[in-house]
Structure formats: structure tokens, C-alpha cells
Amino acid sequence: MTTLKDVAQHVGVSISTVSRVVNNEATRSVNPETRRKIWDAVTELGYQPNKWARQLVKGGQAAPSAATRVGCIVAVTQNKYNHPYFSGILEGIEKGLVDNGYELTYVQTGDDLRNPALLHRILHENAADGLILVEGLEPETYETLRRSVPYLVGVDVSDPGIPRVTYDRVEAAKAAVRHLLEQGHKRIAFIGGPGLSQDVEKEKRYRGYREALREAELDVRPEWVLNSNWDVEASYQLTKELLQSDKEKPTAIFAASDMMAISAMRAANECGLRIPDDIAFVGLDNIELSAYSSPPLTTVHIPKFEIGSIAAKTLIDYIQGKYPIPVKISVPFELKIRQSSLSGPKA
CATH class of the missing domain: 3.40.50.2300 (Response regulator)
Incomplete structure (x- = not known):
């Protein structure tokens, strides 16, 4: 199954850019040539935007079916989706959702949410059934999301009131x-x-x-x-x-x-x-x-892909009512010793 990441890699743009184009988001402009290349890649690769996004492109107002739309907010300000740490988590999230019949419909950053128009669109016009938050956000923005999104799972988020995936x-x-x-x-x-x-x-x-x-x-x-x-x-x-x-x-x-x-x-x-x-x-x-x-x-x-995959499965289980109380899942880490530290005693 073709994913947003596949389309992004084919065109050479970020996942967020593909997300904006296929979801017809007007809050941030995308170069017309880039937009054309994305839709060409969507056709060539056989990517199927979710039903609601297709209706938007056609000018319709159809609502998404229940519990199928999952968004992701990544609290990263540099390198966006080419970030070598966060991109691994995003890959795990998308794979975990796809393997369970769900779809990652949009990816935004903490900086994106400072745009009131985009935040309004995410919360009301493009509302998700579930949201995965990768690391923290400003308290006011976080509380707004928590009040508005039915199911929220955090990756290394400190709030004990939601399911979390983390490492120590x-x-x-x-x-x-x-x-x-x-x-x-x-x-x-x-x-x-x-x-x-x-x-x-x-x-x-x-x-x-x-x-x-x-x-x-x-x-x-x-x-x-x-x-x-x-x-x-x-x-x-x-x-x-x-x-x-x-x-x-x-x-x-x-x-x-x-x-x-x-x-x-x-x-x-x-x-x-x-x-x-x-x-x-x-x-x-x-x-x-x-x-x-x-x-x-x-x-x-740090098992980045696994963190993302576990977060996706946790959100799905949460949506399906398998967790009566918020869970905290801690993944292990492992020291990898290489040549940069193997030296003799120092005074």
C-alpha cells in the first residue's frame, strides 16, 4: 500500500507538503509545479487519499467515516521531516497505522500550530479521530488539542492523563x-x-x-x-x-x-x-x-521506528476501547560502543 512517505520520497519533498496538497490545505502555499508533481506521483504510485480528502478536492463536504482519520503533530523546529530522529518515528507511525487499516492523513509541526487558521482547520474542518503527539507543545496549544481531539497518544509527553510511549x-x-x-x-x-x-x-x-x-x-x-x-x-x-x-x-x-x-x-x-x-x-x-x-x-x-509503531498501535487500541485507563509504555535503549570513545584513562 502506497503511503504519504512514498509520495514524498518520489517527489523529493516533505511528508507535510504532500499532506497539505492531498488534503487541499490552503493555509500554506505550495508551488504550483510542486503541486503538479505531487498529483502526478499520486497517480503514478497509486496512492489513495482518504475519502474525505478526495471529496474536498472535488469540492464536496463529505465527512470522514468514524475512527479512520489519524493526524500527527511533531514538536520539531529544525530540518522538519528530514530530521534523522523524528523521521524514524514518523516512519514507524505510518507503518503501524497502515498495517492496521488506518491512514496517517496529515503531519504538522508545533510551529505550524502557531498559525491560527491552520489550528482552526485541524480542530474543526480537518478534525481527526485520533492524534499522535511526538514530544511536547506549548501548554496552551496542548490543552486546546486535548480538549478537541477524542483520542490523543503522546510520544515522550509528560501528561499522565493520556497513553504514552517513551524511553527513560x-x-x-x-x-x-x-x-x-x-x-x-x-x-x-x-x-x-x-x-x-x-x-x-x-x-x-x-x-x-x-x-x-x-x-x-x-x-x-x-x-x-x-x-x-x-x-x-x-x-x-x-x-x-x-x-x-x-x-x-x-x-x-x-x-x-x-x-x-x-x-x-x-x-x-x-x-x-x-x-x-x-x-x-x-x-x-x-x-x-x-x-x-x-x-x-x-x-x-533509541528504537525510533519501534516507538512510532507502538504509538500507532496504542492509539488504535485506545480508539477501540481496549485501554480503560491511560497506559505508559517504556521502550529499552542500548549503548552502542564505537571508536569515538575508546581511549585510555584521562587525568
Whole structure:
């Protein structure tokens, strides 16, 4: 069965762009040539938009059949649907829905929902029977969705009032830092960003870093906590500034995502440092690129596809009344040790 993702890959655009075209959304413009290519791909690949979307294209006002429309909101502001972490979750969500006879009818981001017209369309004109929320949203927007959508499932969302699929981010970060400690490192820096609170110290991966150091009776050094706001370029620049400074430097860096770790590794290389002999790196996510960085990046594997697939099945079970109370499903993580961290003891 052809999916939105298949059409997006065929044309070379994002899933959200395909979603907007096949659902006839006018809140954001799509280049006419791109729109034509998408409909050509829909015909060529045999993709079948849901019945309601086809009626909209024809100018009709037919309502969707019960419990068949599922939307997804992804709280990501950078790289959109080419994001190496979120795209894996989205793929799992779509496959999980398709395998159970459902369809992912639209994908939007947290930034998209700041557009009042689009938010109104999602809640009223293009209303879904169920919604999967991947990570958090601003409290006001989240409460609006929760009041308006009959069935809501969260991926790494803190609300205990809805079914959730998650992994233990604090323990995953601790596993990464403990590995560096076991390699003999005592001067370990952190690269990450804030959560919705906009406070890095409340972010779970930072908390894991801090707890691992404290358990080893080591202090957190504020000058080694780099807030890149989850931006790859900022991670590169901040790491370069740290490694070029005249102050004492870390011998290892834990980055809260692989993309930030890889950009920081480039900064270390440009500063003339050898990895892992002069400085070691560990990331978190295990995106595909991490095995092909130079050297290959030690990271914590998060089962992204499985998280998405489980979230889809959880939503379907929720819609079908199989969960009388909200459930929390926690998936395991696994440390993947590669060459970027295998070094001798450091003073």
C-alpha cells in the first residue's frame, strides 16, 4: 500500500507538503509545479487519499467515516521531516497505522500550530479521530488539542492523563556518561538544549549527565555545559570556542543528540585534536549517520521506528476501547560502543 512517505520520497519533498496538497490545505502555499508533481506521483504510485480528502478536492463536504482519520503533530523546529530522529518515528507511525487499516492523513509541526487558521482547520474542518503527539507543545496549544481531539497518544509527553510511549531519557544519558567515566574521563562536557521550560537544567538528558557526574563525586562545571538550543551549527561553534579557549579543557563530551555530537567532532578535528586520543565523544539517538562518522560515534540506540509503531498501535487500541485507563509504555535503549570513545584513562 502506497503511503504519504512514498509520495514524498518520489517527489523529493516533505511528508507535510504532500499532506497539505492531498488534503487541499490552503493555509500554506505550495508551488504550483510542486503541486503538479505531487498529483502526478499520486497517480503514478497509486496512492489513495482518504475519502474525505478526495471529496474536498472535488469540492464536496463529505465527512470522514468514524475512527479512520489519524493526524500527527511533531514538536520539531529544525530540518522538519528530514530530521534523522523524528523521521524514524514518523516512519514507524505510518507503518503501524497502515498495517492496521488506518491512514496517517496529515503531519504538522508545533510551529505550524502557531498559525491560527491552520489550528482552526485541524480542530474543526480537518478534525481527526485520533492524534499522535511526538514530544511536547506549548501548554496552551496542548490543552486546546486535548480538549478537541477524542483520542490523543503522546510520544515522550509528560501528561499522565493520556497513553504514552517513551524511553527513560535520564537513564539513557547516565549510561552514556558512565561509559565515559569507565574509560577514565573525569573532565566531561555536555552539549544540549532546553525543553519546553526553556531551562537546560530541567531537560532530562542534562539531568542524566548531572546525576552521573554526581554519583562519581564530580562537579558540573558550568563553562562546560554548552546550550546549543539543539542547533547543529551552534554545537559546532560552541565546541570550537571551548576547545580554542585558554581555560582548562574537557577530555570528553557527551552530546544529547548524535547530530550535535557529529558537528562537535568536526570542531575538535579542526582544532587539531585526535578523536578519541585527545578528546572522546558520545552521542544519543543512534541515527544512521553515526556509524559512518569519522571515527564512528559511540551513542545510545533509541528504537525510533519501534516507538512510532507502538504509538500507532496504542492509539488504535485506545480508539477501540481496549485501554480503560491511560497506559505508559517504556521502550529499552542500548549503548552502542564505537571508536569515538575508546581511549585510555584521562587525568
